[in-house]
Amino acid sequence: MNRIARLSLLVCLLATVCVADPSFAGVPTPETIGKNEELQHLANVSGHYGGRLTVGQRAEPKTLNPVIATDAISREVIGRLSADLIEINRVTQQTEPALAKSWKASADGRTFTLKLRKGIRFSDGHPFDADDVIFSFALYMDEAVDSPQRDLLIIDGKPMTLTKVDAYTVQFALPRPYAAAERIFDGLVMLPKHLLEKPYREGKFPQAWSLNTQASEIAGLGPFRLKQYVPGQRIVLERNPYYWKSDRDNHRLPYLDELEFLFVGTEDAQVMRFEAGETDLINRLSSENYNLLSREEPRAGSQLADLGPSLEYNFVVFNQNDLSGKKLDIVARKQVWFRDRRFRQAINAAVDRDGIVRLVYETRGTPLWGNVGPGNKFWINQAIPRPQRSLERARQLLKSAGFSWDKNGQLLDASGQAVEFTIITSSSNAQRMKMATLLQDDLSHLGMQVHVVPLEFRALIDRVFQSFDYDAAIMALGGGDADPNPEMNVWMSNGTSHLWNLGEKQPVTDWEREIDQLMQQQMVTLDYAKRKQLYDRVQQLISENVPFIFLATPNILAGADARVGNFHPALLDPYTLWNADELYVRSDGVENAGVR
Amino acid sequence: MRLKTNLLITLLIVLHLPLLFAGFVAPYDPTAQNRELPYAPPTRLHFKDGSGFHLRPFVYAWIPANEGGGSRYWEDRSRAYPIQAFVRGDSYSFLGLFETNLHLFGVESPGQYLLFGTDAFGRDELSRVLYGGRISVAAGIVATAATLFLGSIVAIVAGYYGGWIDESLMGAAELFLSLPWLYFLLGVRAFLPLHVSPERTFLLLTGVIGLIGWAKPARLVRGVVLSARTHNCVLAARGFGGSDFYILRRHILPETFSVLLTQAALLVPRYIAAEVALSFFGLGVNEPVPSWGNMLSVLQQYNVLISYDWLLAPAAALFVTSVMYYLLADALHSGLESS
Numbered sequence: 001m002n003r004i005a006r007l008s009l010l011v012c013l014l015a016t017v018c019v020a021d022p023s024f025a026g027v028p029t030p031e032t033i034g035k036n037e038e039l040q041h042l043a044n045v046s047g048h049y050g051g052r053l054t055v056g057q058r059a060e061p062k063t064l065n066p067v068i069a070t071d072a073i074s075r076e077v078i079g080r081l082s083a084d085l086i087e088i089n090r091v092t093q094q095t096e097p098a099l100a101k102s103w104k105a106s107a108d109g110r111t112f113t114l115k116l117r118k119g120i121r122f123s124d125g126h127p128f129d130a131d132d133v134i135f136s137f138a139l140y141m142d143e144a145v146d147s148p149q150r151d152l153l154i155i156d157g158k159p160m161t162l163t164k165v166d167a168y169t170v171q172f173a174l175p176r177p178y179a180a181a182e183r184i185f186d187g188l189v190m191l192p193k194h195l196l197e198k199p200y201r202e203g204k205f206p207q208a209w210s211l212n213t214q215a216s217e218i219a220g221l222g223p224f225r226l227k228q229y230v231p232g233q234r235i236v237l238e239r240n241p242y243y244w245k246s247d248r249d250n251h252r253l254p255y256l257d258e259l260e261f262l263f264v265g266t267e268d269a270q271v272m273r274f275e276a277g278e279t280d281l282i283n284r285l286s287s288e289n290y291n292l293l294s295r296e297e298p299r300a301g302s303q304l305a306d307l308g309p310s311l312e313y314n315f316v317v318f319n320q321n322d323l324s325g326k327k328l329d330i331v332a333r334k335q336v337w338f339r340d341r342r343f344r345q346a347i348n349a350a351v352d353r354d355g356i357v358r359l360v361y362e363t364r365g366t367p368l369w370g371n372v373g374p375g376n377k378f379w380i381n382q383a384i385p386r387p388q389r390s391l392e393r394a395r396q397l398l399k400s401a402g403f404s405w406d407k408n409g410q411l412l413d414a415s416g417q418a419v420e421f422t423i424i425t426s427s428s429n430a431q432r433m434k435m436a437t438l439l440q441d442d443l444s445h446l447g448m449q450v451h452v453v454p455l456e457f458r459a460l461i462d463r464v465f466q467s468f469d470y471d472a473a474i475m476a477l478g479g480g481d482a483d484p485n486p487e488m489n490v491w492m493s494n495g496t497s498h499l500w501n502l503g504e505k506q507p508v509t510d511w512e513r514e515i516d517q518l519m520q521q522q523m524v525t526l527d528y529a530k531r532k533q534l535y536d537r538v539q540q541l542i543s544e545n546v547p548f549i550f551l552a553t554p555n556i557l558a559g560a561d562a563r564v565g566n567f568h569p570a571l572l573d574p575y576t577l578w579n580a581d582e583l584y585v586r587s588d589g590v591e592n593a594g595v596r
Numbered sequence: 597m598r599l600k601t602n603l604l605i606t607l608l609i610v611l612h613l614p615l616l617f618a619g620f621v622a623p624y625d626p627t628a629q630n631r632e633l634p635y636a637p638p639t640r641l642h643f644k645d646g647s648g649f650h651l652r653p654f655v656y657a658w659i660p661a662n663e664g665g666g667s668r669y670w671e672d673r674s675r676a677y678p679i680q681a682f683v684r685g686d687s688y689s690f691l692g693l694f695e696t697n698l699h700l701f702g703v704e705s706p707g708q709y710l711l712f713g714t715d716a717f718g719r720d721e722l723s724r725v726l727y728g729g730r731i732s733v734a735a736g737i738v739a740t741a742a743t744l745f746l747g748s749i750v751a752i753v754a755g756y757y758g759g760w761i762d763e764s765l766m767g768a769a770e771l772f773l774s775l776p777w778l779y780f781l782l783g784v785r786a787f788l789p790l791h792v793s794p795e796r797t798f799l800l801l802t803g804v805i806g807l808i809g810w811a812k813p814a815r816l817v818r819g820v821v822l823s824a825r826t827h828n829c830v831l832a833a834r835g836f837g838g839s840d841f842y843i844l845r846r847h848i849l850p851e852t853f854s855v856l857l858t859q860a861a862l863l864v865p866r867y868i869a870a871e872v873a874l875s876f877f878g879l880g881v882n883e884p885v886p887s888w889g890n891m892l893s894v895l896q897q898y899n900v901l902i903s904y905d906w907l908l909a910p911a912a913a914l915f916v917t918s919v920m921y922y923l924l925a926d927a928l929h930s931g932l933e934s935s
Binding site for chain 2 (some may be wrong): 119268271272288289291292352354358359403422424427430434437438440441451452453454469549
């Protein structure tokens with residue numbers, strides 16, 4: 001074979017390879033940065049272009065529509081496709097400019113003026129301006145669209161009002177002062193009017209941007225845009241060539257050619273795929289799986305991160321709901337105990353929180369005595385007492401509340417009734433099941449007969465939120481934002497997650513009334529120090545009256561393959577992917593990527 | 597053949613004794629948590645130490661290595677605990693007759709002899725396998741007895757009287773065979789109150805398994821009855837004016853015994869497995885009471901499955917028990933054929 005023939009064969013082969021492997025066909029290259037484009041310049045970020053990273057997801061996303069998506073899995077993908085005006089920096093937990101390059105609040109805290117970046121474009125090349133902002137907020141606030149974010153924008157029953165000042169300036173007016181109002185903008189992504197106005201006018205908006213929508217009909221302002229969706233298998237995103245951030249060397253981000261989401265099913269499958277090197281990033285790891293991976297860390301060279309206590313709080317709640325007309329006499333009889341503060345305090349004193357941290361979280365967790373844990377640096381009330389476990393104090397509290405013990409050590413209430421109740425918890429959450437088994441044993445030392453009943457998650461939610469047919473439940477809340485405002489619906493007596501007594505017309509107890517006032521007050525107070533004071537008092541009231549018995553919070557645990565550059569996981573959701581625009585594939589790792 | 601059968605029966609009895617006397621054989625209380633020793637590996641038996649060889653084996657206590665989480669333990673070599681027979685320990689009720697705290701073997705406290713290691717709560721796995729086996733195997737045996745009792749009554753009535761009685765009963769059997777019993781049980785569970793005591797769960801489990809299982813043995817026994825009905829002795833007895841009851845008792849029932857026995861040996865392991873499956877899915881016996889099924893359910897977690905192999909002990913126990921029963925069924929069956 002002569003040289004030319006050989007060469008042409010090689011060219012042919014290369015051509016087939018390029019055609020056969022769709023992953024390298026037509027990757028968009030970043031557009032050169034225009035003169036009048038106001039990009040966000042990240043002076044500390046460097047990396048280099050190319051490559052693909054893969055993330056395993058526990059389930060398939062339900063939609064790509066940012067306005068109606070409620071599940072974490074859909075939002076994980078949508079978050080990479082879109083951007084918001086102001087965002088909360090996941091590491092500092094403070095707000096930062098995003099699509100709005102700056103903002104100004106009026107002295108009374110009721111008007112916000114946002115200046116938008118000029119010259120930036122959606123991922124389909126269409127320019128972005130104030131009309132898109134006005135259009136997006138109209139969608140979020142439309143009752144017919146029924147967006148989960150709508151509640152945030154309706155204050156005292158009145159919606160925010162928006163005015164377009166010019167093509168790059170928007171003014172928001174709030175019905176009353178609203179603390180940390182700029183935090184609301186995080187998570188409210190901006191949508192392209194030119195693509196979505198038609199379905200919206202036709203009343204078809206909730207069906208728009210489903211998983212089956214053509215990639216060309218979806219555009220956003222995120223670092224990536226949709227490339228391909230394979231049902232039951234994966235979603236592939238590709239670089240948005242018009243993205244509005246640049247790195248240290250004025251190169252347009254993102255670095256990655258592609259970001260792939262694989263639907264793997266369960267947390268265990270996520271771990272196995274990660275171990276096998278099939279996925280590059282993993283978050284929301286349980287401590288057991290984290291410890292499993294860390295045993296192999298030296299061999300695999302993966303980057304594992306323990307970020308410390310999360311904002312989530314696990315707790316026991318006793319059913320104090322109004323059961324009149326519910327035909328739940330047995331539960332109603334037990335409510336005499338549940339409504340007795342001393343009974344709850346006794347259980348609070350008997351809980352072995354250190355045992356939970358050691359056995360449930362394998363020491364990668366933190367005991368909790370309140371709803372604000374040590375992960376929330378700005379809002380935790382350090383003065384809340386954190387007493388050691390004391391069965392002695394628990395017994396004294398029970399005695400003072402009129403309880404006594406029979407000769408077998410069984411606890412009896414004032415009327416001689418044996419204290420026996422059931423704790424329900426989600427059967428799909430192995431960690432909370434373990435907590436329940438530990439608690440059962442702790443309380444048996446007080447002479448209480450506790451039964452643990454694992455329920456399917458929906459059945460559990462139904463009992464806790466609808467039928468009220470339960471004694472006690474182990475659940476978890478929090479974990480979203482560090483600010484007190486998202487906690488309003490838990491602590492306000494009319495809140496939708498006021499779990500121990502849902503749907504109170506007015507506060508049943510004095511301390512609940514005081515919490516209502518404090519929470520409302522903190523919401524309209526703009527000064528951080530004053531707000532902190534108010535919220536400290538709320539935490540104190542919660543700790544004294546124990547509506548929830550707080551147990552522990554897990555550490556946020558995440559991992560990445562050795563070849564992932566700029567891996568900086570954060571305490572807040574989405575833990576590892578919040579800086580997807582900065583992630584890159586390390587060149588020294590590429591060659592042996594498949595070998596490990 | 598007879599010898600083999602007897603040998604197998606003896607072995608099975610030997611296998612069941614420690615389950616029956618679980619309180620005595622198990623060194624610890626199966627529900628007692630030791631929060632210092634989660635996932636402790638099986639204690640190692642030692643014969644040799646610094647001073648040479650000892651005939652009496654001894655163990656060292658585990659001390660947790662406080663680093664990086666997970667379960668890592670060191671042997672505390674500062675003190676040896678010789679294995680002792682008939683030691684005093686946690687108290688238990690001996691066959692429901694009296695309270696005692698005498699155990700077959702153990703070591704002096706605070707040492708612990710953990711033959712099969714511990715589970716996530718530091719509970720002794722061996723004790724749990726024994727207590728759990730008691731529940732699982734008893735469920736298998738009781739459910740088998742219920743099945744065979746119900747099945748043979750139906751079979752005898754159907755086979756002996758024939759005609760429309762036979763057809764309707766066997767029709768019902770077909771219907772029962774086609775029931776998706778796991779879903780049936782799920783449905784039954786939904787109607788019960790949230791908490792069901794372990795005793796009632798046990799009755800429910802065996803009751804449901806027994807109720808659903810009768811159809812298969814009934815069809816088998818009916819065949820035997822059908823053929824026995826035409827035997828000369830039966831015809832003769834009938835000619836002499838023997839009552840139905842007399843004929844059934846004297847001539848037909850004895851014919852079915854060997855079939856029933858083989859069926860029993862086949863059904864027991866199957867029903868043990870049924871209990872294990874139900875408890876595995878959380879429909880059976882609940883924490884903290886052990887059963888082989890709920891003990892195995894933690895192995896659904898990947899990290900547990902690959903990290904703590906001693907927690908497979910209930911699976912090994914289930915395997916050995918099942919194989920023994922199947923060997924017995926096989927021996928009984930060949931005995932039946934050769935006769």
